[in-house]
Amino acid sequence: MLPKILTEIPGPKSRQLGEELQKYESRNITFISEKFPIFWDSADGINVWDVDGNRFLDLTSAFAVSSLGHRNQFITxxxxxxxxxxxxxxxxxxxxxxxxxxxxxxxxxxxxxxxxxxxxxxxxxxxxxxxxxxxxxxxxxxxxxxxxxxxxxxxxxxxxxxxxxxxxxxxxxxxxxxxxxxxxxxxxxxxxxxxxxxxxxxxxxxxxxxxxxxxxxxxxxxxxxxxxxxxxxxxxxxxxxxxxxxxxxxxxxxxxxxxxxxxxxxxxxxxxxxxxxxxxxxxxxxxxxxxxxxxxxxxxxxxxxxxxxxxxxxxxxxxxxxxTDPATTSKVNDKSAFFINTLEKIKHPYRGKVRGKGLMLGLEILDDSGNPNGKLATSLINDSLQAGIITLADGPNGHVLALTPPFNISDEEILWTSHSIEKKLKISN
Ligand SMILES: Cc1ncc(COP(=O)(O)O)c(C=O)c1O
CATH class of the missing domain: 3.40.640.10 (Type I PLP-dependent aspartate aminotransferase-like (Major domain))
Known part of the structure; x- marks a missing residue:
């Protein structure tokens, strides 16, 4: 399901929990800022709901753990x-x-x-x-x-x-x-x-x-x-x-x-x-x-x-x-081809190469001179969260937008993600 955002992000409950956590957890662990994090409440398939009732698309599979979907029915x-x-x-x-x-x-x-x-x-x-x-x-x-x-x-x-x-x-x-x-x-x-x-x-x-x-x-x-x-x-x-x-x-x-x-x-x-x-x-x-x-x-x-x-x-x-069901592997390859194709259609000078294989993809974010642009990647992650996309950045320069969704991501969700990234890149100009 596509995201559904009801509050500002982070919402009031997430903010409150962030403030509380800061008092009790080692300060090295959870990064807390004006824009981060949301506190997760529940999840299903590719979707995550936060404590404020907002619905997100999880493009990380929660660190590549929930490949078969959050709370996969058989595993649960x-x-x-x-x-x-x-x-x-x-x-x-x-x-x-x-x-x-x-x-x-x-x-x-x-x-x-x-x-x-x-x-x-x-x-x-x-x-x-x-x-x-x-x-x-x-x-x-x-x-x-x-x-x-x-x-x-x-x-x-x-x-x-x-x-x-x-x-x-x-x-x-x-x-x-x-x-x-x-x-x-x-x-x-x-x-x-x-x-x-x-x-x-x-x-x-x-x-x-x-x-x-x-x-x-x-x-x-x-x-x-x-x-x-x-x-x-x-x-x-x-x-x-x-x-x-x-x-x-x-x-x-x-x-x-x-x-x-x-x-x-x-x-x-x-x-x-x-x-x-x-x-x-x-x-x-x-x-x-x-x-x-x-x-x-x-x-x-x-x-x-x-x-x-x-x-x-x-x-x-x-x-x-x-x-081990061959259908799982072929689903990953089909979704991968569609995702890569969609990302490569993003027309913007800051959109670099698509890296990776299967559904372990990365999108390079560049600056005017075609160099790695970690700063823009970070703001893209923050802006995407506002729009309901959970993603992270990788690489020594932090400029590679990591796209590692659960394998059940739909074509509609892939298209929506790519359009959303394109829109954010355009605004960043
Ligand atoms: C390639 C690789 N090796 C090892 C680890 C460490 O795994 P864990 O965080 O479960 O200790 C990770 C975690 O991201 C990883 O990506």
């Missing part, structure tokens, strides 16, 4: 069914049948499909945790501590994941605490010579890479990039970790983005859309790599309280059955 029903039986178990001590089913399903969808071997998994709650697990696994498997990561890449804000983050803003305040095992190379084929240099003078055990940069600006690398990274890893006994926390589960128009390049990683990290709204992530990989972990002697050396939470597993199994 699975949650309700499971909540009536068991809310929480003992993930690494006395697990549930659901954990078995989920690990099996993930194996089928990844390494069994790709190379005919069963994968082994570690479940956790957040994307960052699955990255931590992948980094530890690579060290155990190779004995080499060094990790190559890429500029503008994002792997989370936990202290281990930060060591491989290519976004300086997140790392710099904590440099003194961050271990120095992560070495950054430029993303894309221009970074490959640097990758070779780093390997020749460091003890590199892993390369961690996003197949398409998410928060880094929806950057699709050159065709050769990932296949060459794969070759380098094979040659030097390096574990290739693909971070598909953002790109996984049809977001880019394939079940996993690595399938665009037929590259099979040694480890893949998944999260966000995995359970359609429950904090659940997974680190899964080739058995010979994952078996670097010792057999548990009664006390796992890597675990967490909520590991394999049964509600999350039940929701994930339901979400995966929708993701």
């Amino acid at each position: 029903d699975a949650l309700i069914r499971q909540a009536g039986k068991l809310l929480h178990g003992m993930g690494d001590v006395h697990p549930t049948e659901l954990k078995v089913e989920l690990c099996k399903k993930i194996s089928e969808l990844t390494y069994e499909r790709w190379i005919g071997v069963k994968s082994k998994s570690v479940l956790s709650s957040s994307g960052s945790e699955s990255i931590e697990c992948a980094l530890k696994t690579a060290l155990l498997a190779t004995g080499k501590e060094g990790v190559i990561c890429f500029k503008d890449s994002y792997h989370g804000t936990s202290i281990g994941a930060l060591a491989t983050s290519g976004i300086a803003r997140f790392r710099e305040p904590f440099t003194k605490q961050i271990a120095q095992f992560g070495i950054t190379a430029p993303y894309g084929i221009k970074g490959l010579s640097e990758v070779h240099n780093i390997i020749s003078s460091n003890n590199i055990g892993a390369i961690i890479v996003e197949p398409i940069l998410g928060r880094g600006g929806k950057v699709v690398p050159e065709e050769e990039f990932l296949p060459e990274i794969r070759e380098i890893c094979d040659k030097h006994n390096i574990v290739l970790i693909l971070d598909e926390i953002y790109t996984g589960f049809n977001r880019t128009g394939k079940l996993f983005a690595c399938e665009h390049w037929n590259v099979v990683p040694d480890i893949i990290c998944l999260g966000k859309a995995l359970a359609g709204g429950f904090p659940l992530s997974i680190c899964t990989g080739k058995p010979n790599v994952m078996d670097a972990w010792p057999v548990s002697d009664g006390e796992a050396i890597h675990t967490s309280t909520f590991l394999g939470n049964p509600m999350g597993c039940a929701m994930a199994l339901e979400a995966l059955s929708i993701h």
